[in-house]
């Protein structure tokens with residue numbers, strides 16, 4: 001799946017807005033699944049390089065793994081259909097790291113086929129949860145996006 005975008009490669013990181021209620025819901029949901037990685041899709045709008053997540057989709061990790069995730073294809077299809085019906089755009093995906101920091105693993109990079117997507121990683125490792133958004137170029141070059149929660 002690709003996020004449609006026709007802007008040229010921006011040097012500045014994308015600004016990504018997430019609602020506090022969605023952030024808290026993601027943390028709650030992901031904590032319940034520990035030690036399995038939680039995962040899903042991010043839908044919203046994009047204007048002038050500013051992305052706004054309007055809806056977080058919770059999908060089944062069909063790998064049922066503590067170290068990687070795979071989105072359920074049927075759920076993915078249904079989520080994208082719902083987004084389109086609501087006029088939302090697929091902005092990227094998210095997953096949790098129950099026991100590792102909030103940065104892409106080697107496998108996360110290898111599977112990051114979409115350089116236009118925002119990849120959220122929610123770390124539950126340690127005390128406070130940490131959520132970051134990443135841009136991954138050529139399945140290898142990782143840069144952090146400007147994730148803002150309000």
Ligand SMILES: [Zn+2]
Pocket residue numbers: 067068095096097104105108121
């Ligand atoms: Zn990961």
